[in-house]
Amino acid sequence: MLEVAIIATMKALYPIVFLISFAPFALADGLPELGDYSATVMSPLDEQRIADEIMRDVYASSQVLEDPEINDYIDDLGHRLAANSPDKYQRFNFFVVKDNSINAFAMPGGVIGVHTGLLLAAKNESEVAGVLGHEIGHVVQRHLARMLARQKNDSVISMATMALALLAARSNPQLTGGALTAATANSIQKQIDYTREHEREADRVGLQILENAGFDTRAMPSFFETLQKGSRFSEGSAPAFLRTHPLTVERIADVRNRVEQGSFRVIQESAEFHFVKAKLLANIGTADSAINIFRINLQENNFSNEAAQHYGIALAMLRKNDLDGAREQVNWLRKNTVPNAMIETVATRIAVAGKDPAVAEQQYLEALGTYPEHRALIYGYAEHLLNSRQVDKLLQLIADKQSQFPDDPYFYELKARAYSTQGKSLLMHHAQGEAYARRYNLRGALEQMDLATKAQDGDFYEKSIVEARRNQLRQQLDDKRRD
Numbered sequence: 001m002l003e004v005a006i007i008a009t010m011k012a013l014y015p016i017v018f019l020i021s022f023a024p025f026a027l028a029d030g031l032p033e034l035g036d037y038s039a040t041v042m043s044p045l046d047e048q049r050i051a052d053e054i055m056r057d058v059y060a061s062s063q064v065l066e067d068p069e070i071n072d073y074i075d076d077l078g079h080r081l082a083a084n085s086p087d088k089y090q091r092f093n094f095f096v097v098k099d100n101s102i103n104a105f106a107m108p109g110g111v112i113g114v115h116t117g118l119l120l121a122a123k124n125e126s127e128v129a130g131v132l133g134h135e136i137g138h139v140v141q142r143h144l145a146r147m148l149a150r151q152k153n154d155s156v157i158s159m160a161t162m163a164l165a166l167l168a169a170r171s172n173p174q175l176t177g178g179a180l181t182a183a184t185a186n187s188i189q190k191q192i193d194y195t196r197e198h199e200r201e202a203d204r205v206g207l208q209i210l211e212n213a214g215f216d217t218r219a220m221p222s223f224f225e226t227l228q229k230g231s232r233f234s235e236g237s238a239p240a241f242l243r244t245h246p247l248t249v250e251r252i253a254d255v256r257n258r259v260e261q262g263s264f265r266v267i268q269e270s271a272e273f274h275f276v277k278a279k280l281l282a283n284i285g286t287a288d289s290a291i292n293i294f295r296i297n298l299q300e301n302n303f304s305n306e307a308a309q310h311y312g313i314a315l316a317m318l319r320k321n322d323l324d325g326a327r328e329q330v331n332w333l334r335k336n337t338v339p340n341a342m343i344e345t346v347a348t349r350i351a352v353a354g355k356d357p358a359v360a361e362q363q364y365l366e367a368l369g370t371y372p373e374h375r376a377l378i379y380g381y382a383e384h385l386l387n388s389r390q391v392d393k394l395l396q397l398i399a400d401k402q403s404q405f406p407d408d409p410y411f412y413e414l415k416a417r418a419y420s421t422q423g424k425s426l427l428m429h430h431a432q433g434e435a436y437a438r439r440y441n442l443r444g445a446l447e448q449m450d451l452a453t454k455a456q457d458g459d460f461y462e463k464s465i466v467e468a469r470r471n472q473l474r475q476q477l478d479d480k481r482r483d
C-alpha cells in the first residue's frame with residue numbers, strides 16, 4: 001500500500017508516472033516468422049502504393065482529426081513502437097479518426113488509424129501502446145496484405161479499392177469518401193478477416209514490441225479485459241475493436257501468461273497521454289459540462305494526472321471565451337507542474353483570443369524560443385502572422401522551419417495563402433501543388449503545376465523549377481496508370 005501511496009503522490013507532483021511492471025523474458029518464445037513475401041503476390045512496392053491511395057483518402061476525409069498536438073503524439077508513440085518491431089524497414093503512417101467508438105485498425109503499407117474513442121477509453125499510455133503494438137503486429141506479419149493478394153486482384157488500384165472497402169467496413173464509411181456502398185464493404189469484410197491465428201500472432205509481436213520499447217506489458221491483457229467486460233454489459237454494442245479483432249478467453253489468457261512469466265521493472269509514462277486525453281474531453285459536449293467534469297475529478301481526487309485536469313479546464317474556458325478563467329489555469333500549471341509545450345500553446349491561444357497582436361506576438365516568440373519544433377506553435381504563429389497581414393514574416397517563419405517538416409502539406413498551404421495575398425500567381429500554384437503532392441493527390445498537384453507554368457509572373461529560374469516538377473509528377477501518374 002505504501003507503494004501505491006508513493007505513486008499517487010508522485011502522480012500529483014510530476015508529469016512522469018512511474019509504474020512497476022513485469023519484464024517478460026519469455027516473450028520471444030514461440031514468436032512467429034516475419035510475414036514472408038514469397039507467400040504473397042503483393043510486393044513491398046505494391047503495398048506502398050496501396051498505402052499512398054489510402055492516405056490520399058485519409059487526408060481528404062473530414063473524419064480525420066487535424067490537431068497537430070494529438071497527431072504528433074500518436075505519430076511519436078507509434079514510431080517509437082515501430083522502431084522496436086521486428087521489421088525495421090516497414091514505413092508507418094499513424095493518424096487519429098474522429099470517432100468515439102473504441103477501435104484501431106491497420107492497413108497494408110503500415111497505415112494505422114486510432115479512434116478518439118480508444119484514446120478516451122485507455123487509462124494510461126501503455127494501454128494505447130498495447131493496441132498500437134498489436135496493429136503493428138498485423139502489419140509486419142503482412143496479414144492484410146496476404147489476404148488482399150489472395151483475392152487474385154492483379155491491379156494495385158483494385159487492391160487499394162478493396163483495402164478502402166475494408167476500411168469502411170471496419171471503421172468508418174465516411175473515411176472512404178462514399179465510393180463504396182456499405183453492402184460491398186460488408187461482403188468484402190466477410191471474405192477477408194483476421195483469423196484467430198492472426199490475432200495470436202499480432203498479440204505476440206505486439207507484446208514483444210511493448211517490452212522492447214519499455215512500456216508496461218501488463219497493460220495489454222488488462223486493456224483487453226476492460227474491453228471484454230464492457231461488451232458483456234451491453235451485448236450488440238461491443239467495442240468495434242472486438243468485432244474486428246475477435247477476442248477470446250484463450251487469447252487473453254495466452255497474453256496474460258506471457259506477461260506474467262516476466263520479472264518486475266520500472267516503467268516511465270509521459271504526462272502527454274493525459275494532456276491529449278484532456279484535450280479530447282475538453283471538446284466533448286458543452287464547454288460548461290466539460291469544465292464540470294474536470295472540476296469534479298479534482299474535488300474527488302479522481303485523476304491519474306492532476307495537471308491534465310487543469311489543462312482541460314483551461315481549454316474548455318478558452319472554448320467559451322472566458323479568457324481570465326483560462327489564464328488562471330495556465331498560471332496554476334506554470335507554477336505547479338513540469339513545463340510542457342502543450343501548456344504554452346494554450347497560453348498563445350489565449351493571447352490571440354485577447355485580440356492584442358503585440359501580446360500574442362510576444363507570447364509566440366517566447367514559447368517558440370523554448371519549443372522551437374512544436375508544430376502547433378508554429379502553425380498558430382503562422383496563422384497569427386497571416387491574420388495580422390505580416391506576410392513577409394510568415395514566409396520567413398516557414399523558410400526557417402520547413403526543412404524540419406519536409407512532408408508536411410500545411411506549411412505549403414500557408415505559403416500558398418501568403419503568395420496569394422501578395423498576388424504572386426506562379427509561386428502560389430507551385431506551393432499549392434506541393435501541398436497536394438504531400439496529401440498524396442497527384443492529379444491535384446499536376447493541375448496546380450500546369451496553372452503555375454501558365455502564370456504570367458515568375459522569373460526564368462522559378463519557371464524551370466515548376467516545369468521540372470510538372471514533368472516529374474506526370475511521370476509518377478503515368479507509372480501509376482500502368483499498374
Ligand SMILES: [Zn+2]
Binds near residue numbers: 134194198199245
Ligand atoms: Zn487484431
